[in-house]
Structure formats: C-alpha cells, structure tokens
Amino acid sequence: MQVKKIMACAASLLGRRDLCGWLEGEGGVDEDGLRRDAEQMLRCYNLTENEAALDYIPLRKREKVCSDGLIPFAALSHTPAEILAVYGESGEKLPFRVTEEGIAVRRGSAEVYYRARPAVKEAEDDSDYPNGERFLALGTACEFALMEGMLDRAAELDARYKDALAAAAKSKCVQTKARRWI
Numbered sequence: 001m002q003v004k005k006i007m008a009c010a011a012s013l014l015g016r017r018d019l020c021g022w023l024e025g026e027g028g029v030d031e032d033g034l035r036r037d038a039e040q041m042l043r044c045y046n047l048t049e050n051e052a053a054l055d056y057i058p059l060r061k062r063e064k065v066c067s068d069g070l071i072p073f074a075a076l077s078h079t080p081a082e083i084l085a086v087y088g089e090s091g092e093k094l095p096f097r098v099t100e101e102g103i104a105v106r107r108g109s110a111e112v113y114y115r116a117r118p119a120v121k122e123a124e125d126d127s128d129y130p131n132g133e134r135f136l137a138l139g140t141a142c143e144f145a146l147m148e149g150m151l152d153r154a155a156e157l158d159a160r161y162k163d164a165l166a167a168a169a170k171s172k173c174v175q176t177k178a179r180r181w182i
Helices: 005-014 018-021 033-055 132-148 151-172
Strands: 059-067 071-073 079-087 102-104 110-118
Touching: 005 018, 005 033, 005 132, 018 033, 033 110, 033 132, 033 151, 059 071, 132 151
Parallel strands: none
Antiparallel strands: 059 110, 071 102, 079 110
C-alpha cells in the first residue's frame, strides 16, 4: 500500500479530517500548516515502519551475490540489520564473518539471508509491508499523537498498535520465521 494512504488513515484515526483530505488531494484552508503536519506524519510513518521491522516483524531477504572473499553491504539491495546465514551454490551453510566493510566469506557464488532495515520512505513510495496498513496506520497515529502532546490518545493508540502488531505477526499475510521444536 502507498505510504500516503497509510498516512491518511492515521490522520483519520486522530480525527484530523483536514489533514486526511489534504493527503488525499482535496486541498485545504491552511496549506502551509497541513504541509508541515504531513511532513511530521511522514516522519512518524518512517519511525513506525522501522520499529516494526527491527523489533516485531522482521523483513527477511535472500539474495544471490558473487563473493571475491568479501561481500560489501552495498552489494545487497537493502541495508542489512543482521546477517542470518550465508549459503553456497549447492545450499550448504557457509561460515562467514561480519566486518565493517561487509561479509567475509569464501570466494564464489553465495546466497545471503538477512534481516533488512527498511529504507526511508517518501509519501508516494510503497510500504515494505504490503498487508500491514492497519498496524502501520495505528503506529503512525500513535507517534503523531505523542509529538503533538496528545498523551491520552497516544496511550490508547499504542495499545491498539501493539495488538495489531501481534495479530500481524501471527497472520500468514506477513512472513515470519517459524519455530522449530526438537
């Protein structure tokens, strides 16, 4: 879903019909004030998506790359938060070491499995969570309420946000790592 639509949902949750309408392209009376509020809402969205990815619902990625003994982080399409595993051409797990420059691993083709940090989004970008509009809108609204000093509303939204995150983590629409029992 597009970030701007999630921001409009968050504005609606806060009762900000003026901001919701402005984000949907309807215009408004105080254009400068609405633009400032939309910029703040975008910062809140990026904080929420980052928190969700790093603390609750990790964005896991797999990429095939070629190694000359070091795979630079720039060779990966997303910024890694944690390298989970590196696999060889035939699927065997390879020993690796994370350095300041990248991932030290033997030469040859490798597949890197990692947790990614979401990129900073603009309003026209798409979310990294295609089915996460509910928890992202609630989290964005909660952050916005905190920044605006609406502490009671923020506490209420935070409880709903945490419940939505828990439901999304259990849902099959968001990929999470399955537990294995031995």
